[in-house]
Amino acid sequence: MKTEIDRQQILLESLQEIKNLRAKLQQLETRQKEPIAIIGMGCRFPGKANNPENYWQLLKNGTDAITEIPLSRWNSELYYNSNSAIEPGKIASRYGGFLQEEIDRFDAEFFGISPREAKNMDPQQRLLLEIAWEALENACQAPDRLVNSSTGVFIGITVNNYLELLSKTNSLDNYDAYFATGNGLSFTAGRISYFLGLQGPSLAVDTACSSSLTSVHLACQSLRLGECSMALAGGIDLLLSPDILISLSQTGAIAPDGRCKPFDAAANGFSRGEGGGLVVLKRLKDAVASGDRILALIRGSAIDQDGASSGITVPNGIAQQKLIRQALANAGVTPDLVSYVETHGTGTVLGDPIEVQALGAVMGERNPDAPVSIGSVKSNIGHLQAAAGIASLIKVVLALQHKEIPPTLHLRKLNPHIDWARYPFVVPTTATPWQDRNRSRIAGVSSFGLNGSNAHLILEEAVTDTDKIETPKLERPHHLLTLSAKSQNALTELAQKLERYLASYPEIDLGDVCFSANLGRAHFDHRLAIVADTSLSLRQQLINSPKSQVSPQQKPKIAFLFTGQGSQYAGMGYQLYQTQPTLRIHSIAARKSSNPISINPYSNYYSQTTPIS
Structure with missing residues (x-):
């Protein structure tokens, strides 16, 4: 028979369990809303x-990138x-x-692919390998440090x-194993994971025109669930055949003049475009802890049908x-x-009015002095289908970085089927400063399939909070830059590209x-170092860089020589002490332990004036 003390103990244990469950629930809810950092x-x-x-x-200058096919x-x-x-x-x-x-x-060769295999690979796979590499370096x-991550x-x-196209130009006898791995849509994601040795989720997503933005949403969810520590997300679409354009023309979706005219009275369809893009994502707390450069934050997202x-x-x-409200x-x-x-x-007759009306219903009444700016990159580069969403996302990240809203092109007269009042x-039809209104700039990005x-x-x-902390800048008198590539020509091109950037x-x-070049890039055999x-x-x-030095395949043996015997002199470590925090930390620790027994105080070696006996 339970005593009063037993019952009290049970109640106390139950109360503690409830508190534990509440803490876990709060942790899960916080995790589900954790911002995701775009770092590349x-x-x-x-x-x-x-x-x-x-x-x-291109965006800032209002460039029209539409050309003849x-x-x-x-x-x-x-x-x-x-x-x-x-x-x-037609x-x-x-x-x-x-x-x-x-x-x-x-x-x-750079990606370890034979010429025969490359020939049978969808160019979308090839292009994504290049973009993935560049996004990670960005x-x-x-x-090369992400293997098994x-x-x-x-x-x-x-x-x-x-x-x-391959099917039209090859007989069945010419089909080899590379036809399958080179052209299966799932291999676009799998190829990147395989080449880089990545062991997180690897998905190819098809939701029509919203595919790439849906991929970013899924990547964010995967990060919050702890399925991956970092993610590459985006999409690609290349126009290699007229077939899809023939079909779209029958629906009246293609603008005869090839110009997408969003929100304009003359809007009569869009122009097809092509391209690809990827963003590198991390949980915000992980990005801050790693000292990553944060380009923008994804606060939340949603998908629906x-x-x-x-x-x-x-x-x-x-x-x-419903979608926008949920996001x-x-x-x-x-x-x-x-x-x-x-x-x-x-820029379609039906699509624009429906979208603006839906967006207006969510945004509601606002102060006339603080309206919402809207735009569409399709006026610059056309409709990229599966890559449309990532083109829009990267545009907004760049606009946030530069605090400027790029113009939307081809707007002459507002669409009368939209109740603009x-x-x-x-x-905006010209590049416009993005006012902060005394708070963080926040934007939405839509992609509809x-x-x-x-x-x-x-x-x-x-x-972030780290932006508000003023960290002392180390004034180093000299900096070391290292560059490397798999060939002399590639290294020369890389050096020229960096010079143009500077x-x-x-x-x-x-x-x-120098930090980004030294630590943010893989190191190859052809190398160049500049101070x-x-x-x-x-x-x-x-x-004027000379020819690179080719690194030997085997790592050289390195020896440290501590001569002693009076070769030290006052101030011999002064510059290192002043410019290298790691050395300074360990030097202070060594000084504390050596000063009681040292004839010459340890600090003398880092002084410009103190003599050493």
Whole structure:
């Protein structure tokens, strides 16, 4: 029979268990809303936007990257008919947003791939390998140090035109094992994981036009669940065949003049584009702990489906409203804090009014002096299908970094089917300073799939507690820069590229440049080391750099010689002591233990004036 003391003990134990469960629940809820840091980016977009810096210049300058369809893809004259909705087998436009690099050029040897295998690989796989490598270097994450890490890969991809082309030019007898591994969509993610030795989740995602933004959402969820410690997320889409354009032309979705005109009265469809992009993601606390450069924060995200609407490709405004509200709730952000939204913005007669109406219903009434700016990168580079969302996301990250909203192109007269007086929106048509309104800048990014699958992300500029702490800057008189590559030509090209970068950013911190080059890149056999005291000196040495030294395959033996016997002198370690925190910490510890028994105080070796007997 239980006594009163027993019952009290049971109650106390039960109360403690409830407290433990509440703590665990709070921990899980906090984890689910933990911000995700974007620490690196890589991209290939139309208009020679082969890196984030060039992409920003394209956006800031309001560049129209739409060109005529290149002959290297197909002869547009054979397919063009502006009245293609009536004539089957034709395309409504001769234009598109195409990469200006030759996509058949690929350094297979760098990635350990044989020429035969590379020939049978979808160019989307090849391009993503390059973008992944560059994104990791941009994040100062040396790719060769990620082997066996729980890094995840999440790739949005929908079609493979290359397999279709191979099928047309090869008989079944020529099909080898590389046809399968080189062209299966799942291998776009698996190939990156395999090459880099990554052991986190590896997914290829197809939700039509929202694929890449959905991939980012899934990566964020995976990070919060602890499935991976870091993630590469984004998507790719290359236009190698006219087939999809023929089909889209029949729906009236393709603009005959090749220009996407979001929110304009003359909006009559979009132009197809191509490209790819990846972001490198970490949990915010991990990024701060590692000292990573944080470009922006993903506060929250959501995905949903249109469900039943008037047609499978017809947007559902109610579903879009629910999506954006859910993303805001997941981010812990109220609508009035959002100052910019990168819309899906396809410039279609039906899509734009539905999207603006849905967005307006969420944003509600606002102070007329603080409207929400909206825009669409599709006016610059076209609709990148599976890569559309990542193009939008990288645009917003760059805008947050530069505190400037790029212009949306081809807006002459606002679409009369949108009640602009009712909704708190403005569409900047010139580069516009992004006012902070005495709080962090927050933006939304939308991506809606033709199949009804939608994604929305909430981003915030990278302002963390660490930004408010003024850390003393170490003034080192000289800096060491190391560069390496797999060949002399590649090393020369790398040195030239860095010199051009330094010329473009003369005020950049030399120490930061050297740190990123020394620790954020893999080291190869052809090597170059330069010591410089200024950015100009470094540039001159890069221009006149001698041939690299080829590192031997075996590591050399290193010996430290401590001569003693009076070879020491006053101040011999002064400069090191002043400029190297690690040395200073250990020197102070050594001094404390040696001073009581030392004839010459330990500190004398770090003094400029004290003599040594």
